[in-house]
Amino acid sequence: MKNTLLLLAFFIKLLAANGQTFIELNDQYNALYKKGAYKEAVTIGIKALAQAKIEYGTEHENYAIISHNLAEGYYALKEWKQALPLYHQAVKVYAITAKTNETIDIALCNNSIGNIYLVQKKYDSSAIFFESSFNYFLKNSEAHYNNAIGVMNNLYDLYVPLKRYKEAKNVFTKMLPVIETKEGTMSANFKAVFANLATMLDYLEDYATLEIWYKKIMPSVQKEKGKLSKEYGDMAYQLGSYLKKLNKKDEAILYLKEANHAFRAVAGNIENGEIALRNNDIGLLYMDLTKYDSASVYLEKSFNYFILNAATEYENAITLMTNLEGLYMPLLKHEEAKAMYSKILPVIEKK
Numbered sequence: 001m002k003n004t005l006l007l008l009a010f011f012i013k014l015l016a017a018n019g020q021t022f023i024e025l026n027d028q029y030n031a032l033y034k035k036g037a038y039k040e041a042v043t044i045g046i047k048a049l050a051q052a053k054i055e056y057g058t059e060h061e062n063y064a065i066i067s068h069n070l071a072e073g074y075y076a077l078k079e080w081k082q083a084l085p086l087y088h089q090a091v092k093v094y095a096i097t098a099k100t101n102e103t104i105d106i107a108l109c110n111n112s113i114g115n116i117y118l119v120q121k122k123y124d125s126s127a128i129f130f131e132s133s134f135n136y137f138l139k140n141s142e143a144h145y146n147n148a149i150g151v152m153n154n155l156y157d158l159y160v161p162l163k164r165y166k167e168a169k170n171v172f173t174k175m176l177p178v179i180e181t182k183e184g185t186m187s188a189n190f191k192a193v194f195a196n197l198a199t200m201l202d203y204l205e206d207y208a209t210l211e212i213w214y215k216k217i218m219p220s221v222q223k224e225k226g227k228l229s230k231e232y233g234d235m236a237y238q239l240g241s242y243l244k245k246l247n248k249k250d251e252a253i254l255y256l257k258e259a260n261h262a263f264r265a266v267a268g269n270i271e272n273g274e275i276a277l278r279n280n281d282i283g284l285l286y287m288d289l290t291k292y293d294s295a296s297v298y299l300e301k302s303f304n305y306f307i308l309n310a311a312t313e314y315e316n317a318i319t320l321m322t323n324l325e326g327l328y329m330p331l332l333k334h335e336e337a338k339a340m341y342s343k344i345l346p347v348i349e350k351k
Contacts, residue, residue, distance in 0.1 A: 020051070022055050025044055025048035026048050026065070029044045029048050029073070038073050038076040038077050045070035067086050068105065074086065083112070090105070090109050091109045102139075107144075110129040110133040111129070113129040118158055127155075130158060131155070134171065149179075152171055165204050166200075168196070168200045169200040186220065186221070198238070211239065214235060218236070228265035229266070236255045236258040236259035237255070240252045240253070249288055253285050256282050259278055263275050273305070277316070279302040279305075280299060280319075280323065283298035296336070299320060299324050300340075302320050303321065303343075304343075307343050307347060310351070318344075324340050
């Protein structure tokens with residue numbers, strides 16, 4: 001046995017003397033890769049892989065490293081068939097040497113494998129590897145925050161075009177607390193991911209969860225931007241709309257009014273179409289609650305704005321006429337109806 005080991009050592013030394021060691025080949029590969037010379041790098045990488053097998057065997061960390069590196073070279077060349085088995089090989093050996101499946105190198109490989117399967121339209125396989133990578137980076141987000149963001153974006157590219165909204169929702173739900181801790185609720189990343197989450201929840205018609213999220217975030221928006229800001233107004237409007245769908249009409253009215261206060265302040269206290277549309281929404285909610293006097297106030301505000309701007313708001317003026325008819329006729333408010341028709345008829349005649 002001792003003689004065999006001596007012969008093996010002599011063979012490796014002889015090989016290194018006549019050629020290049022694994023370390024030398026791997027360094028050469030890395031230098032070429034960094035220059036973007038991927039074809040040349042791959043040629044060297046193939047030699048480095050063979051040399052690693054000779055020097056270290058197939059269950060050594062260096063064998064995993066060169067398998068991973070060579071896979072990256074093929075990946076850069078979009079040669080997926082060559083890259084994929086090398087990534088799988090790297091994962092297998094990394095797991096053996098680390099005695100765990102949870103390492104950054106494995107997570108990076110899994111992300112690349114997920115991307116290849118996505119390109120190949122093997123969506124279920126792609127999801128498995130992306131999710132594995134994502135979960136690792138989430139658990140280690142302090143050290144690997146940017147990687148967590150990157151894999152989250154890859155999962156978006158996988159799930160959303162396939163309309164797998166539930167899976168996408170779960171990804172964004174996991175990521176938001178991490179972003180909040182790292183960057184705060186007013187950061188660009190938090191806003192973007194929250195918008196994505198809200199869209200998924202809207203598609204899923206999960207308005208109760210939307211209510212929870214909006215009520216959690218709005219105090220921060222109010223503190224940072226003020227209650228009369230566009231940001232707060234937009235959120236108040238969205239929350240009011242979701243509360244309406246949850247049949248929480250009194251609360252919906254409250255937030256729609258807050259939205260209009262903000263929109264009016266942003267507009268310099270001047271009425272505009274956005275405010276008029278919200279007044280219509282509020283009026284209809286008051287109708288549903290049989291608070292007809294309040295309904296009349298808001299619907300008439302909206303109607304009068306659209307009449308004054310009928311040149312560009314004709315369809316909205318007609319819609320408001322219909323809404324006011326629905327209010328006045330059952331209540332036999334003939335005088336109010338007469339005044340409304342007197343305003344709309346010249347507009348219709350002109351049109």
